[in-house]
Amino acid sequence: MSEERETRLLMISPSSRLTPEMLARNIHSMGVEVGLKETCYGCLIEGRRESVLKVAEMARKLQGNSVFSKRRAYRMGDPVRCRAQHGTRPGYSQLEAEWAALPFIEAGLDALDKGEKYKEIPAKEKLSVEKLIEICEVKL
Amino acid sequence: MKVFIDPPNSLILFDLVERFGHEPLSTMAALQERIDNIEVDMPPMNVTLDDVVSGLKYAGIEVPSGVRGRLAVWGPMIEEADAAIIVDDPPFSFGCVGCERSELMVKYLIKRRNIPALRLTYPNSEEEGKAFVGKIKEFLEGLQ
Numbered sequence: 088m089s090e091e092r093e094t095r096l097l098m099i100s101p102s103s104r105l106t107p108e109m110l111a112r113n114i115h116s117m118g119v120e121v122g123l124k125e126t127c128y129g130c131l132i133e134g135r136r137e138s139v140l141k142v143a144e145m146a147r148k149l150q151g152n153s154v155f156s157k158r159r160a161y162r163m164g165d166p167v168r169c170r171a172q173h174g175t176r177p178g179y180s181q182l183e184a185e186w187a188a189l190p191f192i193e194a195g196l197d198a199l200d201k202g203e204k205y206k207e208i209p210a211k212e213k214l215s216v217e218k219l220i221e222i223c224e225v226k227l
Numbered sequence: 228m229k230v231f232i233d234p235p236n237s238l239i240l241f242d243l244v245e246r247f248g249h250e251p252l253s254t255m256a257a258l259q260e261r262i263d264n265i266e267v268d269m270p271p272m273n274v275t276l277d278d279v280v281s282g283l284k285y286a287g288i289e290v291p292s293g294v295r296g297r298l299a300v301w302g303p304m305i306e307e308a309d310a311a312i313i314v315d316d317p318p319f320s321f322g323c324v325g326c327e328r329s330e331l332m333v334k335y336l337i338k339r340r341n342i343p344a345l346r347l348t349y350p351n352s353e354e355e356g357k358a359f360v361g362k363i364k365e366f367l368e369g370l371q
Contacts, residue, residue, distance in 0.1 A: 092263065098238060147246070157241040160258035160270070167269075177272065178236045178254075184318055185238045188349055191356025192239055196246075198357045205361035208354060 103153030
């Protein structure tokens with residue numbers, strides 16, 4: 088693994104009051120030597136591994152549990168983005184789909200911080216054939 | 228401990244594993260190595276001959292090349308992992324993990340390695356979110 092460069096993606100939960108601009112300003116004011124790029128979903132940061140991890144750790148504590156982070160394989164200045172050039176990288180749909188679930192994860196992390204216990208939720212069962220027949224044959 | 232996450236490019240799982248003090252094994256790190264050292268233009272879409280050969284270790288020659296290409300990236304990570312967190316039934320349109328056969332192979336490889344594994348589904352409500360995060364925390368704290 089190359090330890091020299093690490094690029095990270097910081098994504099803000101849609102339920103948060105934090106904006107990408109506020110996040111970028113906060114990261115600038117942390118005084119850690121990393122490159123930063125503001126994006127529509129949050130920020131991209133790039134630099135030495137230790138510096139990037141430090142910023143990601145501090146960014147997670149900015150406003151509750153509303154900032155999430157993961158590594159990014161491609162460099163911060165990668166020209167392939169959104170619709171600008173040849174569409175997105177393949178991982179973008181994954182991000183888009185998970186972005187919608189971030190408020191639920193945020194609620195889970197907040198509950199952990201408060202020391203709440205979670206309730207076991209039974210898995211949804213598949214529709215039985217009998218039930219399907221019953222639905223199909225119902226007379227309105 | 229090194230924890231393999233499935234989907235291997237998941238933001239939620241990567242973040243949670245790191246928050247709870249473990250090292251997530253993800254596609255991103257493996258692809259970064261290809262970008263920095265081999266200078267492949269667009270992994271995982273572009274592969275090298277070595278990738279194709281290493282994929283053969285995990286899936287036979289008759290298996291579609293897409294499955295082998297994916298396993299060439301994920302297989303070594305599964306071998307390296309001390310534990311795994313798997314999210315079942317991710318929406319089928321999920322980017323580069325949108326291959327059910329590869330998903331089945333990943334689950335099989337994890338089962339064959341006999342490492343501790345947690346299986347979950349993506350949350351659709353706050354209550355489910357609390358259970359999702361709580362279970363991951365309990366699982367990761369229980370790893371020795």
